[in-house]
Amino acid sequence: MQNWPNATLHVVTGKGGTGKTTIAAALAIALAKNGHRTILMEVEGRQGIAQLFDTPPLPYEERKIAVAPGGGEVWALAVDTEDALLDYLEMFYKLRRAGSALRKMGAVDFATTIAPGLRDVLLTGKACEVVKRKEKKQDNAYDYVILDAPPTGRITRFLNVNGEVSGLAKVGPIKSHADSVMSVIASEQSAIHLVTLLEEMPVQETLDGVSELEAAALPVGAIFVNMTRPPQLDAQQRVMAIAGQLPRSEIESEISQSGLTATNQLIDALLNEASDHSERVDLEITELERLTERGLPIFTLPLLPSGIDLGGLYELSAIMSASGIGGE
């Protein structure tokens, strides 16, 4: 990705409902373009990826879910906390069998409830393991790892695992595990992207989130402005539309030339919609200015009137590619 030449791990966060999962998926496709291999990971147990790609629920196993233009591949993984903990117990304590017994007792859930930091370090740890994994000892298994992450309100805590485990064991495997996670997440290998709508609340939350991430020395990538309504009218037309000064008779005669009947009902509808649209666009422009002031790269994705299906994802990823994401 041109703005982050070295970033392998792309973390996607944002206020709930702004399109994190959608943007993460479109990004995974865009980055896979031209023969790359990417993996899209989710960590919240929602099976959002399966729903989006219209496949059966994903197991805790890497699966190919889509192809990208130019021979790329998109893989997916739904990380499950319990499985990640069992992996961990196996890796550090050779405790796989005891692990399954613990799971039956509900102990895994219990441990991650007492210490939410443990859950986070396991989940981020899995992402970092995938980032670092080598194929045949030289190539990375994946060119890019895209993480559909928790929402903005929790992202800093989620990623800043060192702080998270500081209340836990001060020495030993968990601490060194956290250190190795931080060596990926807080480095040039990572970029944290925030998805927002051009509305007051999500924009405010995004700006607060950026400050928090920066204060924790975590690498902020770009802002993805989602579901924008491309302006149909220019600035001057918008002023006139809001003031009710669009040239009614001119519009009437053009409607007649277009093959429709210029009823009052139709003209009123068009003028009202123009005013409504203009107010909305002006609001979006104001919010976009607030974001621009932060000086981060901004990518804009339109609201697709037909909603998001597989075709819509490819459409968004093509827009990303056209704005320079993915490159080569």
Place this chain on the structure above:
Amino acid sequence: MTLDIDAILTNPEKHIIVCTGSGGVGKTTTAAALGLRAAELGRNVCVLTIDPARRLAQAMGLTELDNTPRAVAGIANGSLSAMMLDMKRTFDEVVESHSDPERAEQILSNPFYQALSSSFAGTQEYMAMEKLGQLRAQSQWDLIIVDTPPSRNALDFLDAPARLGSFLDGRLIRIITAPARGAGRGIGRIAAMGFGIFTNVLSKLLGAQVLADVGNFVADIDTTFGGFRERADATYALLKDSGTEFIVVAAPERDALREAAYFVERLNQDSMPLGGLILNRVQEVPETGLTQDQVLAAAQKLTAEGRGPLTAALLELHAQRMEIKERQKHLAMRFTAAHPDVAVQPIPAMAQDVHDLAGLREIGAALANQGITW
């Protein structure tokens, strides 16, 4: 089926309205708008909000975060108070009111308690329930409208308190925190061996200090107040009462409606009273008798002939909105097909955010508009 919201708001038997739905759909806005409307219809209302937008909070006078309701000025007829939930403060108050100062101090300074009260999954829902119970007990308001936390999903609001409650009162927590009492008490020997591994692995993972903190916390609260689970159950019972009404809010989007459907089914299953579904931010399009294709064809004709770019743009805008509306209506119809008994009330998307009393009144009027054409 349409929703007669004014009938609910003015029904003296109704004392609690819960607004729920997935994140960002307009729960807080709806709760505030319902509160304002009910007050102006003569009720004495308290709105318990969780996360109002900054400007909305200011408009409602929620500038001081003292975790108690404050009167909102400028209300005709009844009265409106509003507060914003401070979950940590609410939890602290529960602790303080149930224990002597010394023990309260011990609990409040326990690191496990501090994590529990400020960042645990489920604590916000638990404390929202707790606060609701407190407000209801004060009997100063005859209607309390509760906004719900921005949970992962709407069902969390119903389930998180009980889940957290049974965790805190649970078997496992007692076993790891009372090794001296013997893990084997009441359980078979094999299970006892399992618990041996369990405590062993836990202390490896979490460190001995964390387990000690949990142990101290459990010992301290044990003697001070009844089970957490009982408290959560009591408020849950309040929600099942016929004086309560649930309003489910959804955006006219697939995911939000799927969540809403889960929630509706759950309310049904638990025989909880459902008022109806608010379909918030629908795309309104004035009726012109034209189809989307006709409108688009007209726009294309103008563009092809190089005439009237402004008119072509207006037609395209109109066609786009028709498409959005069609998709939304289709989703709404699918919801109704699956849940024919649920009253649905559409609320138009306003061009601006809703951040003052005038905006809330407008939403309130839309909520009560039974003739809304959509």
